[in-house]
C-alpha cells in the first residue's frame with residue numbers, strides 16, 4: 001500500500017511518501033480502505049517528536065480517517081462505511097482497526113463529512129457536554145472560534161441556547177458571525193480584553209497562550225475549559241489568584257472520553273444528530289493528496305486553514 005511516513009523527527013521535510021507492507025489484521029480487527037484522512041494539530045506535535053507516537057519503523061502518523069471495511073472475520077461487515085479517530089497508522093491506504101474503535105456511519109453522513117467533523121466534533125462534544133455543561137442563556141467565549149473545533153463547539157453551544165462570543169483572525173471572523181456568534185474579536189490583537197473582563201460564564205480555550213486572558217474574561221465562579229495549545233504552551237497560572245475569585249480550570253483529552261465501543265457510539269450519534277438536524281454546518285475541508293503530505297503540514301502549521309484539512313489517498 002502507499003503511505004505517508006517518516007524515519008526521524010523534525011520539520012515537514014522529513015515526510016516521505018511511498019510503498020509500505022499492507023497491515024495484517026487479527027480476529028479483533030477489520031481492514032479499512034481509507035477514503036479521507038484527517039490531518040490534526042497532534043500530527044504536527046508527533047512529527048516534531050514532542051508527543052506520543054506509536055513505535056513503528058518507519059513511523060506512520062495520523063489517527064483519524066473515514067473509509068470502507070474491505071476485510072473482516074465477520075463477513076457481513078465488509079462494505080460498511082466507517083470512521084475512526086483514535087487508531088494509529090492512519091496516513092495510509094489501508095489501516096487495521098480494532099472493532100472496538102469503529103464508528104459505523106449512518107446513511108445521512110458521507111465519508112467526506114465524517115472525516116471533516118470526526119475528531120473535532122467528538123472533541124467539541126465532550127468539551128460541551130462533559131466539561132462545560134453550560135445552561136441556556138449562559139454567556140460563553142470560544143478562542144479560535146473559526147477553527148475546526150471552534151466552529152463545531154460554538155454551534156453546539158448556540159443550538160443548546162448559550163450566547164456565544166469568540167476570537168478569530170479578522171479574515172475568518174465572518175465564518176463565525178454567519179453561524180450565529182454574537183460578536184467576534186481579534187485573536188491576534190488583544191487590546192480589547194480589559195473591556196470585557198468578568199463577563200462570561202465559560203471560556204473555551206484551545207489556543208493556549210491566551211490562558212491568562214481567558215481567566216480574565218470569566219466571572220467570579222466561572223470556568224475556563226482549557227483543551228489545547230494551537231499557538232504555544234500556556235503561561236504558568238497563579239492558583240491562589242484563581243481561588244480568591246472562585247474561578248476553575250477544567251481540562252480534558254478526547255481519548256479519555258472514548259473508552260469503549262458504546263462510548264464512541266453514543267457520542268458520535270449525539271454529534272451526528274446536530275448535523276442531521278441542520279443545527280451545525282462547517283466550512284468545506286481543504287483537500288490534499290496523501291502524496292502531498294508536506295504541503296498539507298505546512299498549510300496547517302502556517303495557519304492557512306479555515307477548519308479541517310483532509311488527505312486523500
Ligand SMILES: NC(=O)c1ccc[n+]([C@@H]2O[C@H](COP(=O)([O-])OP(=O)(O)OC[C@H]3O[C@@H](n4cnc5c(N)ncnc54)[C@H](OP(=O)(O)O)[C@@H]3O)[C@@H](O)[C@H]2O)c1
Pocket residue numbers: 040041042119120123143144145146147148149150167168169172187188206207227228229230231252253254255303305306307308
Ligand atoms: N483536548 C483534546 O482532546 C483535543 C482534541 C482535538 C484538538 N485539540 C486542540 O484543539 C485546538 C484546535 O484544534 P483544531 O483542530 O480546531 O485546529 P484549527 O482548525 O487549526 O484551529 C486552531 C485555531 O487556533 C487559532 N490560533 C492559531 N494560532 C494562534 C495564535 N498565535 N494566536 C491566536 N489564535 C491562534 C486559530 O484561529 P485564528 O487563525 O482565527 O486566529 C485557529 O482557528 C488545538 O490546540 C488542538 O490541539 C484538543
